[in-house]
Amino acid sequence: MDQEKRIAEDQDGLLDSFQLSPHEDIQAALQAMGVIEDLDPIIMESNQAEMVRQIRLMALKITYQALWEIYEANLYASENNKPTQG
16 A cells, blocks of 8 residues: 555656556456567566566456456345355
């Protein structure tokens, strides 16, 4: 939270109004994966390969969280049959 606040302050309040919907989050994650899909970490330098790995991990986490929010908001989960958020 502190980091987010500092980032917003560093940008003179520009990020305060930057709230994406879960659908937009998924789209951003998909676009990020599109940028790296043809890259082969085997032939990259280690720091570049680590960036690719981190982008994949972030995209997976963003997609999971956004889908969870959509799932909950649309009441797909019943009270008796709710999966646990991982």
